[in-house]
Amino acid sequence: MIEKYRGDREAGKPVHILGIETSCDETSAAVIKDGTEILSNVISSQVEIHKRFGGVVPEVASRRHVENITLIIEEALEEADLKLSDLSAVAVTYGPGLVGALLVGVAAAKAICFARGIPLIGVHHIAGHIYANRLMTELEFPLLALVVSGGHTELILMKDHGEYQVLGQTRDDAVGEAYDKVARTLDLPYPGGPHIDRLAQEGREEIEFPRAWLEPDSYDFSFSGLKSAVINTLHNARQRGQRLRKEDVAASFQASVIDVLVEKTIRAAREYGVKQILLAGGVAANQGLRETLKQRTESEGFPLVIPPLSLCTDNAAMIAAAGYISYQKGDFAGMDLNGIAGLSLV
Amino acid sequence: MKILGIDTSNLVLSVALIEDEKTLGEMTTNLKKNHSVRLMPAIDDLMDALSILPDELDGIAVAEGPGSYTGVRIGVATAKSMAWALGIPLIGVSSLEAIAWNTPFFQGMISPLFDARRGRVYTGLYRSGDGELHVEQEDRIIPLNQWLDQLKAGGEPVLFLGDDVRLHFEQIEAQLGELAHFTTPEYHIPRASHIARQGLKKISQMNPEALHRFAPAYLQLAEAEAKWLEKQKN
Numbered sequence: 001m002i003e004k005y006r007g008d009r010e011a012g013k014p015v016h017i018l019g020i021e022t023s024c025d026e027t028s029a030a031v032i033k034d035g036t037e038i039l040s041n042v043i044s045s046q047v048e049i050h051k052r053f054g055g056v057v058p059e060v061a062s063r064r065h066v067e068n069i070t071l072i073i074e075e076a077l078e079e080a081d082l083k084l085s086d087l088s089a090v091a092v093t094y095g096p097g098l099v100g101a102l103l104v105g106v107a108a109a110k111a112i113c114f115a116r117g118i119p120l121i122g123v124h125h126i127a128g129h130i131y132a133n134r135l136m137t138e139l140e141f142p143l144l145a146l147v148v149s150g151g152h153t154e155l156i157l158m159k160d161h162g163e164y165q166v167l168g169q170t171r172d173d174a175v176g177e178a179y180d181k182v183a184r185t186l187d188l189p190y191p192g193g194p195h196i197d198r199l200a201q202e203g204r205e206e207i208e209f210p211r212a213w214l215e216p217d218s219y220d221f222s223f224s225g226l227k228s229a230v231i232n233t234l235h236n237a238r239q240r241g242q243r244l245r246k247e248d249v250a251a252s253f254q255a256s257v258i259d260v261l262v263e264k265t266i267r268a269a270r271e272y273g274v275k276q277i278l279l280a281g282g283v284a285a286n287q288g289l290r291e292t293l294k295q296r297t298e299s300e301g302f303p304l305v306i307p308p309l310s311l312c313t314d315n316a317a318m319i320a321a322a323g324y325i326s327y328q329k330g331d332f333a334g335m336d337l338n339g340i341a342g343l344s345l346v
Numbered sequence: 347m348k349i350l351g352i353d354t355s356n357l358v359l360s361v362a363l364i365e366d367e368k369t370l371g372e373m374t375t376n377l378k379k380n381h382s383v384r385l386m387p388a389i390d391d392l393m394d395a396l397s398i399l400p401d402e403l404d405g406i407a408v409a410e411g412p413g414s415y416t417g418v419r420i421g422v423a424t425a426k427s428m429a430w431a432l433g434i435p436l437i438g439v440s441s442l443e444a445i446a447w448n449t450p451f452f453q454g455m456i457s458p459l460f461d462a463r464r465g466r467v468y469t470g471l472y473r474s475g476d477g478e479l480h481v482e483q484e485d486r487i488i489p490l491n492q493w494l495d496q497l498k499a500g501g502e503p504v505l506f507l508g509d510d511v512r513l514h515f516e517q518i519e520a521q522l523g524e525l526a527h528f529t530t531p532e533y534h535i536p537r538a539s540h541i542a543r544q545g546l547k548k549i550s551q552m553n554p555e556a557l558h559r560f561a562p563a564y565l566q567l568a569e570a571e572a573k574w575l576e577k578q579k580n
């Protein structure tokens with residue numbers, strides 16, 4: 001496998017990386033040229049299937065991945081107008097995520113690499129979310145990435161490509177999780193995040209929900225207290241026979257979340273004198289967060305990069321983009337690569 | 347024609363390579379270890395030992411289930427992706443039938459079985475004796491006592507195969523008496539060479555278009571789906 005890598009590099013051929021992502025409920029495959037140019041990015045979302053269960057069911061997700069995997073990969077190659085023999089390497093998400101779901105992508109990636117004699121690259125899902133930004137603009141170091149999704153809330157400092165330092169992370173619920181739980185108490189359909197975001201635009205910040213700042217110098221987050229406060233407020237209002245406008249609850253909840261996320265981001269950006277702030281992960285689709293972060297970074301003088309919505313949610317283009325860094329370093333995985341549910345970034 | 351056989355549907359991991367009438371090599375372990383980690387290196391080692399390159403393969407046959415959901419998926423996802431990447435046919439073989447091929451000369455019926463918890467088993471019924479297998483009852487998931495009642499009514503000798511037979515040995519003996527037959531442990535584990543052999547038999551009938559749709563034979567819905575369907579009925 002390494003021979004193919006050396007040969008391609010010496011010949012100065014374009015580097016085409018096939019990315020594969022199956023860590024949750026999206027089956028995705030993509031081809032990226034030279035680490036930055038999207039040739040294809042095919043995403044098959046299972047959201048319609050999981051809606052009826054009120055959340056992602058791991059066994060159902062894993063089954064769908066097996067059914068779809070080769071078809072999605074073939075579509076990605078067709079859209080990129082490439083043959084398998086044009087690929088330089090395959091990059092695959094090997095964690096964190098649902099282990100049964102991860103295993104499908106990992107098995108497929110390994111089988112393709114073995115069959116075609118090309119290198120295999122294991123990619124951390126969060127590294128992928130961060131590198132979605134490199135499909136928009138070149139990264140400049142040091143940079144700060146705010147990664148927010150259904151499973152993650154992390155502030156990550158990067159001093160160079162492929163080097164990650166976790167400054168802070170959630171101590172309980174991820175942001176996306178808190179959104180989904182609050183959405184459920186407001187009887188909003190799954191997935192609830194976008195509904196809260198939409199309602200928040202129409203509501204007013206009438207209710208004073210707590211902000212979990214934690215210790216003064218901490219970059220960690222905590223959203224379980226806020227989630228409980230929302231649930232209690234709704235419950236108490238109901239008992240008093242008082243009706244709260246959903247729009248106002250959403251706006252107040254969202255304001256509390258965004259306040260903490262944005263303030264901690266700005267504080268870390270100042271402390272480390274970063275050249276860029278990146279927003280990454282599924283919750284980066286949140287309008288309220290995007291707007292507030294835009295205003296604050298502008299007034300503070302930090303350049304902000306936010307990927308378009310299609311690259312915020314899980315996709316394989318970002319995995320291939322992150323995989324390109326490993327490719328350049330010659331950092332390849334063996335045929336014993338495993339899917340790891342709780343994989344850590346550093 | 348060279349066919350690679352793969353089975354990871356339960357604790358056993360087995361890979362084999364056959365060429366026409368010859369079994370070139372086989373590697374089988376019966377361990378509680380991670381198939382995801384071990385499957386590709388096992389294939390790599392076997393093919394390396396035989397000096398056969400991936401693009402020399404003409405087909406891949408895989409145990410398609412039933413069995414452990416995750417185990418079956420690892421085998422199927424690997425076999426399916428490899429077959430696709432090589433542009434060769436993929437053939438699915440029942441994980442139960444694979445074990446029944448250990449004893450095709452037994453005069454009577456073979457019931458290979460895997461424990462499926464809560465008193466149930468995955469099983470099927472294969473008529474044997476002439477070196478061939480004939481499906482008498484399709485693979486299914488069924489309460490063991492109900493299955494044994496059916497076999498009793500059939501009145502024919504039945505050989506039970508599979509490592510999980512020992513979990514239910516007493517119940518089988520009690521319900522079937524003299525009709526029940528047992529054998530020694532080496533006949534209980536699947537061998538990928540049998541799977542590859544079935545692949546070779548069926549390879550000419552395979553439609554290349556079918557590869558993308560290939561999915562494991564779980565024989566039951568995911569629990570959440572079953573509950574959801576139940577709720578819709580009420």
Ligand SMILES: [Zn+2]
Nearest residue numbers: 149281282314
């Ligand atoms: Zn994600």
